[in-house]
Amino acid sequence: MGQNGPLLSIKNISKEFYGNVVLHDVSFDLHEGEILGLVGENGAGKTTLMRILFGMPVIAETGGFNGTILIDGQEARFSNPFDALDAGIGMVHQEFSLIPGFTTTENIVLNRESMHPSLLNNVFGDRMSILDRSVMKKRAESAIAKLGVKLDSSMLVSEMPVGHKQFTEIAREISREKTRVLVLDEPTAVLTESEAEVLLGSLKRLAKEGVGIIFISHRLQEVVEVADRIVVLRDGLAVKNVPSSGVTIKDIASWMVGRSVSADVRSEEARNLGAEILSVEHLWVDMPGETVRDVNFSVRSGEIFGIGGLAGQGKLGIPNGVMGLYPAGGAVRLHDKEVVLNAPALALNAGMAFVSEDRRGVGLLLEESLDWNIAFTAMQIHGQYLKPILGGLFTQRDEKAMYCLCEEYIKLLDIKCTSSKQKAKELSGGNQQKICLAKAFALKPDLLFVSEPTRGIDVGAKKLVLDTLRKYNREYGTTIVMVSSELEELRAICDRIAIIDEGSIAGVLPPSADIAEFGILMAGVSDSPTKTKRADAPQEAMNA
Amino acid sequence: MRNLKTFIQDFGWPRIIIFLFLVSLFVFAPAVGVRLDASISDVFNRFGQYAILVLALVPMIQSGCGLNFGLALGIIAGLLGSTLSLQLELRGFMGFFGAIALSAPFSILLGYLYGKLLNKVKGEEMTIAMYVGFSFVMLMCIMWLVLPYSNPTMVWGYAGKGLRTTITVEGYWLKILNDFLAIKVGRFFVFPTGLLLFVGFCAFCMWVFLRSKTGTAMTAVGSNPDFARASGVSADKMRTISVVISTFLGAIGIIVYQQSFGFVQLYTAPTPMVFPAIAAILIGGANINKASMVNVLVGTFLFQGLLTMTPSVINSVLQTDMSEVIRMIVSNGMILYALTRKMKVAK
Numbered sequence: 001m002g003q004n005g006p007l008l009s010i011k012n013i014s015k016e017f018y019g020n021v022v023l024h025d026v027s028f029d030l031h032e033g034e035i036l037g038l039v040g041e042n043g044a045g046k047t048t049l050m051r052i053l054f055g056m057p058v059i060a061e062t063g064g065f066n067g068t069i070l071i072d073g074q075e076a077r078f079s080n081p082f083d084a085l086d087a088g089i090g091m092v093h094q095e096f097s098l099i100p101g102f103t104t105t106e107n108i109v110l111n112r113e114s115m116h117p118s119l120l121n122n123v124f125g126d127r128m129s130i131l132d133r134s135v136m137k138k139r140a141e142s143a144i145a146k147l148g149v150k151l152d153s154s155m156l157v158s159e160m161p162v163g164h165k166q167f168t169e170i171a172r173e174i175s176r177e178k179t180r181v182l183v184l185d186e187p188t189a190v191l192t193e194s195e196a197e198v199l200l201g202s203l204k205r206l207a208k209e210g211v212g213i214i215f216i217s218h219r220l221q222e223v224v225e226v227a228d229r230i231v232v233l234r235d236g237l238a239v240k241n242v243p244s245s246g247v248t249i250k251d252i253a254s255w256m257v258g259r260s261v262s263a264d265v266r267s268e269e270a271r272n273l274g275a276e277i278l279s280v281e282h283l284w285v286d287m288p289g290e291t292v293r294d295v296n297f298s299v300r301s302g303e304i305f306g307i308g309g310l311a312g313q314g315k316l317g318i319p320n321g322v323m324g325l326y327p328a329g330g331a332v333r334l335h336d337k338e339v340v341l342n343a344p345a346l347a348l349n350a351g352m353a354f355v356s357e358d359r360r361g362v363g364l365l366l367e368e369s370l371d372w373n374i375a376f377t378a379m380q381i382h383g384q385y386l387k388p389i390l391g392g393l394f395t396q397r398d399e400k401a402m403y404c405l406c407e408e409y410i411k412l413l414d415i416k417c418t419s420s421k422q423k424a425k426e427l428s429g430g431n432q433q434k435i436c437l438a439k440a441f442a443l444k445p446d447l448l449f450v451s452e453p454t455r456g457i458d459v460g461a462k463k464l465v466l467d468t469l470r471k472y473n474r475e476y477g478t479t480i481v482m483v484s485s486e487l488e489e490l491r492a493i494c495d496r497i498a499i500i501d502e503g504s505i506a507g508v509l510p511p512s513a514d515i516a517e518f519g520i521l522m523a524g525v526s527d528s529p530t531k532t533k534r535a536d537a538p539q540e541a542m543n544a
Numbered sequence: 545m546r547n548l549k550t551f552i553q554d555f556g557w558p559r560i561i562i563f564l565f566l567v568s569l570f571v572f573a574p575a576v577g578v579r580l581d582a583s584i585s586d587v588f589n590r591f592g593q594y595a596i597l598v599l600a601l602v603p604m605i606q607s608g609c610g611l612n613f614g615l616a617l618g619i620i621a622g623l624l625g626s627t628l629s630l631q632l633e634l635r636g637f638m639g640f641f642g643a644i645a646l647s648a649p650f651s652i653l654l655g656y657l658y659g660k661l662l663n664k665v666k667g668e669e670m671t672i673a674m675y676v677g678f679s680f681v682m683l684m685c686i687m688w689l690v691l692p693y694s695n696p697t698m699v700w701g702y703a704g705k706g707l708r709t710t711i712t713v714e715g716y717w718l719k720i721l722n723d724f725l726a727i728k729v730g731r732f733f734v735f736p737t738g739l740l741l742f743v744g745f746c747a748f749c750m751w752v753f754l755r756s757k758t759g760t761a762m763t764a765v766g767s768n769p770d771f772a773r774a775s776g777v778s779a780d781k782m783r784t785i786s787v788v789i790s791t792f793l794g795a796i797g798i799i800v801y802q803q804s805f806g807f808v809q810l811y812t813a814p815t816p817m818v819f820p821a822i823a824a825i826l827i828g829g830a831n832i833n834k835a836s837m838v839n840v841l842v843g844t845f846l847f848q849g850l851l852t853m854t855p856s857v858i859n860s861v862l863q864t865d866m867s868e869v870i871r872m873i874v875s876n877g878m879i880l881y882a883l884t885r886k887m888k889v890a891k
Binding site for chain 2: 323344346347348349354358361362363364365366367372376377379380381383389394396
């Protein structure tokens with residue numbers, strides 16, 4: 001064993017998927033007994049890096065990677081996770097990989113059970129040995145003791161609270177004699193705060209015994225608390241590699257995002273709003289799980305109107321109903337003209353566009369190229385991107401115009417892709433969202449509905465999406481109705497915010513209103529304002 | 545190297561193996577006494593005969609209805625058209641195009657009803673389509689007997705009514721396309737110019753259609769019906785249109801087949817026409833969500849090439865008739881392969 005050299009060192013690792021670079025020249029070392037905190041936004045490359053380290057087959061299937069992994073100074077190249085296990089790398093995944101019907105002990109020593117030889121061994125070999133349950137139990141208990149927690153070694157996994165499941169996983173990894181590097185991917189995401197504290201204590205104890213730990217977490221507080229050294233990934237680059245002493249959460253957050261994360265300062269510009277453009281009266285929408293009962297509101301031209309509220313209260317039903325995607329009734333008037341409900345083509349024709357919250361299900365043609373995705377709706381609704389043949393006898397797709405349109409939006413929205421012919425499914429979540437926006441912008445709508453525009457995309461992309469919306473609003477005067485579960489983001493760009501509760505509007509507030517007021521509206525007036533918590537729970541959506 | 549690898553991956557091993565097998569058959573043909581020029585002429589001929597039936601599968605694949613196992617409906621519309629044309633004693637080009645025109649109302653009606661039915665069974669189209677085809681063929685078995693056709697060349701001689709199982713088109717429009725501008729080289733080689741021109745014309749029309757506004761909408765419906773709906777396109781309408789077009793092309797396809805083959809085959813004859821067409825488009829590289837003109841042309845050529853060459857070459861080598869067995873293995877094997885690949889795509 002190298003007494004002074006690093007236990008694990010990662011050197012110049014690069015990896016690309018379909019031409020998109022997800023890791024670029026990442027290097028860092030992990031020493032014995034060190035806890036390394038690895039942080040980064042979603043899509044920064046953390047998971048990919050760990051997959052490479054663990055020899056996941058998906059890496060080889062997508063073309064392998066460049067760079068080297070050294071363990072005790074010797075190059076290691078794992079073709080599958082078993083090699084990695086043999087080399088002493090243990091991994092605790094985000095999702096539990098435990099067998100629910102087995103006990104703690106059985107899960108911990110799974111596939112490494114202690115066995116008695118039996119008579120049948122002579123005929124059938126080792127597979128016919130008998131389990132030595134008392135030794136197994138001792139081994140499991142010693143692993144649990146190492147963690148410093150209390151777990152019932154004979155409890156079934158299916159009956160455990162989540163915290164215990166997480167500890168069982170970790171116990172399984174450290175019960176291997178060889179495990180010297182332990183990778184934990186978001187181990188505290190499912191734990192309560194007190195459980196998380198116990199876990200962090202166990203990690204410190206393990207580190208004292210000489211295990212090197214890579215700790216991945218979104219909870220920066222924990223990283224600062226437990227890690228000896230912090231590596232920050234951003235857009236596939238290791239932008240920081242610093243000892244944790246003296247580092248604050250704010251520092252890490254700004255390294256992750258690459259820009260200052262001070263709350264978006266609202267420009268106190270004078271807003272010049274026009275006459276009423278949209279009025280909605282007594283709208284009801286039958287959208288499963290998001291029923292709208294009776295909604296009345298009006299939006300002025302040039303406004304950004306926000307619609308917020310808790311999940312399931314009906315905020316998503318509003319745009320889906322107005323755009324005709326779910327059965328709806330009531331009166332919707334755009335430019336003082338009645339909009340026919342339950343007919344998507346007529347709603348689009350009237351000058352409205354919709355960016356759906358269901359990006360992959362409704363928003364995109366995943367199997368088709370980007371130019372199709374962007375130009376399709378404009379082609380079907382306005383007859384654009386078609387060229388007449390034989391003096392207008394019939395029309396053909398104008399591939400060149402579609403290409404130009406696509407290139408224009410790729411540049412404008414900074415969409416990361418290999419070309420306009422790349423398939424939509426190959427883009428990352430944030431870039432897919434930009435394609436959805438481009439599709440809506442290409443319609444040149446008077447009124448744009450945007451539903452959950454930042455769901456499931458990382459912090460950096462979120463900001464870009466919001467900036468784009470604001471820019472379109474300011475430069476082209478597009479009126480925007482934005483539906484979002486994230487109150488902060490509504491408050492950052494909207495002129496007015498309506499809060500939906502139980503299928504109707506509980507109240508409309510200016511964005512500058514106190515957060516507690518929003519909370520009261522969301523919770524229903526009688527309830528306490530504690531439910532505002534949801535507004536700061538973007539992690540859930542991001543992990544989805 | 546990487547290019548070659550991705551090419552092989554895209555093109556698929558089954559196609560490459562079939563292609564190499566076909567090439568080897570051509571190479572060995574002279575060695576076992578099979579005339580190469582006659583064989584090549586045969587391949588062109590059969591390619592032309594079947595290509596439009598294969599082309600008929602494209603619209604439904606594109607619109608997400610899957611492989612048209614109910615192509616028999618289109619074939620029956622074509623049979624109605626050609627028998628009516630014979631009944632009216634239309635001859636020459638008049639007879640051929642008359643048959644197509646007469647089949648049009650039937651294919652539109654049948655296609656419309658069939659499309660409505662398929663819209664009700666989304667996700668299970670292919671299974672339902674197969675049974676629609678089977679049962680409609682059986683219904684028509686009765687109809688062929690009772691419909692009041694009276695042309696003596698068509699009805700059973702002893703009863704004076706009810707259509708025969710096979711009716712010759714000789715004297716009406718036999719080989720009307722095949723012989724149009726045909727190029728004869730030597731005694732054995734005939735290049736069926738008219739036939740191939742007609743196939744080319746149909747494929748071109750389909751290509752143009754798929755690039756039109758409606759064709760684009762149809763492809764989008766096949767790719768993601770919810771996306772299409774949110775863009776103001778009616779998925780059901782597009783699917784119905786695709787089924788009507790597919791049925792009409794099936795009708796044209798069988799009429800083209802008849803003029804080359806020489807006979808109108810009735811009763812249960814439509815059923816065994818369907819699987820070879822499906823196998824051909826799959827060999828051509830289509831899957832159940834995407835098909836192109838290249839898939840149609842390459843697939844028909846490979847599949848019909850195989851069917852033409854194996855009986856003559858393999859039979860001369862083995863001294864026994866293996867052609868039917870090989871046809872079965874290739875066509876059913878190819879369908880099986882394509883249906884299992886569906887899961888891979890869905891991943």
